[in-house]
Amino acid sequence: MIEIIVFAIFAVLALVSALVVITHPDPVKSTMSLVLTFFSVAVLYVLLHAPFIATLQVLVYTGAILVLFLFVLMLLNISRETHREDKATAQTWLTLLGAGFFFGLLALYFYRSTSGLEPVGDLGGIHELSVLLFSRYLITFEMIGVLLLAAVVGASYLTSRLEEKNS
Amino acid sequence: MSIQTIATFAKMGLAIGVLVGGVAPIMLWVERRASALMQDRRGPNRLGPLGLFQGIADAAKFIFKEDIIPSGADKGMFLLAPVLALVPALTTFLVIPFGPDLMFDGERIAMLVVPGEAGALLFLALGSLGVYSLVCAGYASNNKYSLLGSVRASAQMISYELAMGFAVLGALIPVGSFRLDAAVAWQQDHLWAIVPQFVGFVVFLVASYAETNRLPFDLPEAESELVAGFHTEYGSMRFAMFFMGEYISMTVLSALLCTLYLGGWTLPGVTFPETWMGVAMGAGVLAAKVTFFMFLYVWIRWTLPRFRYDQLMTLGWKVLLPLSMVNLLVMAALTVGGIL
Numbered sequence: 059m060i061e062i063i064v065f066a067i068f069a070v071l072a073l074v075s076a077l078v079v080i081t082h083p084d085p086v087k088s089t090m091s092l093v094l095t096f097f098s099v100a101v102l103y104v105l106l107h108a109p110f111i112a113t114l115q116v117l118v119y120t121g122a123i124l125v126l127f128l129f130v131l132m133l134l135n136i137s138r139e140t141h142r143e144d145k146a147t148a149q150t151w152l153t154l155l156g157a158g159f160f161f162g163l164l165a166l167y168f169y170r171s172t173s174g175l176e177p178v179g180d181l182g183g184i185h186e187l188s189v190l191l192f193s194r195y196l197i198t199f200e201m202i203g204v205l206l207l208a209a210v211v212g213a214s215y216l217t218s219r220l221e222e223k224n225s
Numbered sequence: 226m227s228i229q230t231i232a233t234f235a236k237m238g239l240a241i242g243v244l245v246g247g248v249a250p251i252m253l254w255v256e257r258r259a260s261a262l263m264q265d266r267r268g269p270n271r272l273g274p275l276g277l278f279q280g281i282a283d284a285a286k287f288i289f290k291e292d293i294i295p296s297g298a299d300k301g302m303f304l305l306a307p308v309l310a311l312v313p314a315l316t317t318f319l320v321i322p323f324g325p326d327l328m329f330d331g332e333r334i335a336m337l338v339v340p341g342e343a344g345a346l347l348f349l350a351l352g353s354l355g356v357y358s359l360v361c362a363g364y365a366s367n368n369k370y371s372l373l374g375s376v377r378a379s380a381q382m383i384s385y386e387l388a389m390g391f392a393v394l395g396a397l398i399p400v401g402s403f404r405l406d407a408a409v410a411w412q413q414d415h416l417w418a419i420v421p422q423f424v425g426f427v428v429f430l431v432a433s434y435a436e437t438n439r440l441p442f443d444l445p446e447a448e449s450e451l452v453a454g455f456h457t458e459y460g461s462m463r464f465a466m467f468f469m470g471e472y473i474s475m476t477v478l479s480a481l482l483c484t485l486y487l488g489g490w491t492l493p494g495v496t497f498p499e500t501w502m503g504v505a506m507g508a509g510v511l512a513a514k515v516t517f518f519m520f521l522y523v524w525i526r527w528t529l530p531r532f533r534y535d536q537l538m539t540l541g542w543k544v545l546l547p548l549s550m551v552n553l554l555v556m557a558a559l560t561v562g563g564i565l
Contacts, residue, residue, distance in 0.1 A: 090302070
């Protein structure tokens, strides 16, 4: 019973705050709202018996990435969105159509499915996840690490070239 | 309600009560008297013996002061910021073990509020939310000094979180678990973790000063450059909440430091009984260790000058982070090699 109440509160919170993210004219407020979205999603992970993923969600996304978003926003002094495109273009209609199709499929899937949304076991525990990462998905895991490293090297190369140009 | 549920609420109430009601007033007094001692002054000595009741007078003053919200401030975020300073600081304490298990009515009650696999990770995750308080405060104040303080705070706290995270990982590798009670048990069985990884200890200690924005790393406040940094526009009780948040973060970080490196609530060679007496003794031992580090905070604040911002970043990224990584590698090697 408590689980359903907690789920309801944080599911609604996640959706509402996600809506605020894309509709609010002030980018800093949008980012703060995104903090709330990620935090609510973390609570949903806890309800799905995945405390480790929930903790990582807060640690990485809420605690680090969004702080960097805010840092950049405040450093660049990006102002509020002033003008808004109110006219519905072909793109708007296509977007709505695509979104409708996607959510229709999703709804159909849940309507048809019989298994429900029960957690499939203790996959979200630290131990279970670590064993999976370092046995079955070892190569994928290491490849992702290399990919991220490549991104870091690329970023530092680009900034160092910019500095050379400036000096 | 089961005994466990009641116990959880009791432990939570006790922890929050001690942190809010005990730490902040005492630290206020310690900070003033210790700074006076170091600067050859007397310090506040009028209220009560040795001026001990100064904290009460300050609290009363904070409560009765006019509560000002600057015009042009973003009201919602302005009001939210001080709350965000307190909540992460208070919740992080919930994963710190503070005594042996208590046998009560045939049930074993663990002396930490949130037992669970995630332990130390949860601490880091919740602790990393503290930066939002500073960011919100600076952005909402509509003041250039405040905003500069926030920008500094966000970059600084992110940078030092990395080094701190690696230091914590290094401390937990021999333990083989993120559980802090397991870390305490491991140190009880083997030796205090500060011995094999003094480097990790130093990295954690330095990073904790940056995470709590204390001198020599109080760049987000930097009163000589930014008036009062992110809380320039705050007065009365709201300012007091930032103040309390800072002291409580210092306490919980010291508690984590003691738990990871100095055996937590245990003493080498002593086994505390699983009774009320044992719990009281365990909590007393942890409190004594934390008290030392709290005094160290004050000591360093009134001894060292502030770092320059580029020095702060260089120290974080080029000294502490590599050191903590090397520490992690050495610990992993020692653990795999079966030495630890």
